[in-house]
Amino acid sequence: MTTSPPTDRPTGRLITFVGGDGAGKSTLAARLHQGLNEAGHETILIGKHSTQAAASELSAYLDRLNELVYRRDARVARACGDHYWLLALASWYALQDQLLVQPALAAGTHVILDNSPHKIAARYAANPKVPNRLTEQVFEHLTEPDLVFFLDIGAREALARKGSFTSLETGHSGGADEDFIAYQETVLDHMREKAAYGDWEWLDVAGLDRDEVFKAAASALAGRLRLTV
Secondary structure, eight states, rough: OOOOOOOOOOOEEEEEEETTTTTOOHHHHHHHHHHHHHHHHHHEOOOOTOOOOOOHHHHOOOOOOOHHSSSSSSSGGGGHHHHHHHHHHHHHHHIIIIIIIIIHHTTTOOOEEEEEEEEHHHHHOOOTOOOOOHHHHHHHOOOSSSEEEEEEEOHHHHHHHHOOOGGGGTSSOSSSSSHHHHHHHHHHHHHHHHHHSSSSEEEOTTTOOOOHHHHHHHHHHHHOOOOOO
């Protein structure tokens, strides 16, 4: 009597990123995605405009929701209010998790998730108009990441890298550089508090170039998830 080998594929790993605007999250996400695939690890990169669901009829709906949340008319965005946008973002992340993240992980594919909901949560934690518990509740059902990279850099250095910013990146507090810096530091304080009590991989990226950040992240990825790039 022979025993058939198991057919179940190993579950993929979910890797996400958090940090202030200008920290280099998207750059690192793209490089890790490329590096993992080149090393033979089947990996996909999901960003805020990824809408290609496995079931094609759902992709169109996901795209319409994405258009509502991320390609909205800036003239009416603020008029809708903070609570509306929190719930709209929660809807987007819920569908993204259900239609893109979970199927990939179940198929054994690693997922690099740019634009982590942790960043949205930190922004709302800095917003006194929205209860922190509400923000936690609308995101708490999402798939728990296997690894969260926190790219920590001061807001002033981040601004020097970016060169420009949007009203959203100042919390709609004004258009001066100091408005960006003050708001970003408030959001970063919430991220740092979360990182101190959580299991995030805290990378101090101040003064580091892109290659140095990538090497530090690759080392953490190998050490914590046994994934080499």
